[in-house]
Amino acid sequence: RQFAAGGWTSLSASTEAGGQHLPKALELAAYETVHSANMAFGLCPMLSLATIEALEAHGTDHQKSTYLTKLVSGEWTGAMVLTEPQAGSDLGALTATAVPNGDGTYALSGQKIFITWGDHDATDNIVHMVLARLPDAPAGPKGISLFLASKYAVNADGSLGARNAFRPVGLEHKLGIHASPTCVMSYEGATAELVGQPNQGLSHMFVMMNAARLAVGMEGVGIAERAYQHA
Numbered sequence: 001r002q003f004a005a006g007g008w009t010s011l012s013a014s015t016e017a018g019g020q021h022l023p024k025a026l027e028l029a030a031y032e033t034v035h036s037a038n039m040a041f042g043l044c045p046m047l048s049l050a051t052i053e054a055l056e057a058h059g060t061d062h063q064k065s066t067y068l069t070k071l072v073s074g075e076w077t078g079a080m081v082l083t084e085p086q087a088g089s090d091l092g093a094l095t096a097t098a099v100p101n102g103d104g105t106y107a108l109s110g111q112k113i114f115i116t117w118g119d120h121d122a123t124d125n126i127v128h129m130v131l132a133r134l135p136d137a138p139a140g141p142k143g144i145s146l147f148l149a150s151k152y153a154v155n156a157d158g159s160l161g162a163r164n165a166f167r168p169v170g171l172e173h174k175l176g177i178h179a180s181p182t183c184v185m186s187y188e189g190a191t192a193e194l195v196g197q198p199n200q201g202l203s204h205m206f207v208m209m210n211a212a213r214l215a216v217g218m219e220g221v222g223i224a225e226r227a228y229q230h231a
Helices: 024-058 061-073 201-230
Strands: 076-081 097-100 106-116 125-132 145-150 152-154 160-163 166-171 182-195
Touching: 024 061, 024 076, 024 106, 024 125, 024 145, 024 182, 024 201, 061 076, 061 125, 061 145, 076 106, 076 201, 106 125, 106 145, 106 166, 125 182, 125 201, 145 152, 145 201
Parallel strands: 076 125
Antiparallel strands: 097 106, 106 182, 125 145, 145 182, 152 160, 166 182
16 A cells, blocks of 8 residues: 555556656666565566557446556556466467356456466455457467456456455465465456456557566566666
8 A cells, every 4th residue: 555655556557547757767776676575576566567558449438447546546556367276378269258248248268377476455446457368269279369357357447346256265375475465366267357348458468468568577677786786
């Protein structure tokens, strides 16, 4: 809460979403310091920043007003949900499914691994950006769509409702970031929204993935600086 109150979750986000619209380079410089101090903590807002970029690029006006403003303010956090146990880094082999519910939402089912800050109680809600397949999707990478699943339903007045049908079923043990919950997540008919166009999920998700890749590079710089100071 102190981190969010300081404005550190809103540096480069658009002013329309409550951000400061500062240069990306300034945000990266700030987060080098964050990762030097505590990378396990820094991973949480880092994934939120990536979620913000993806929603700014491909979210609907409703998704932006419902989720984006809360992510920018730091009241909620984001998670990037790609990898599956049987697929590893081959995203074309993922099998998670999203079946239309008939009301504009989808029922999301499947298991994902290595989900950084996939579940926690540091904020009131978590916005999951999930890759999955529609029932009639073509095989391989061309049949992947991007979905948004909120840990809690968001009511019309912005308040939080019932818990969604996804949960952590295990924690990964990653060297050096034991204070960061890296989750195995199970989606059990969870309510989700389509982000962007059907079967274009991989290109949409690359906005988030590239933001995360750039941030991970800065993590390396931050950790190297921390190691240099100790040496």
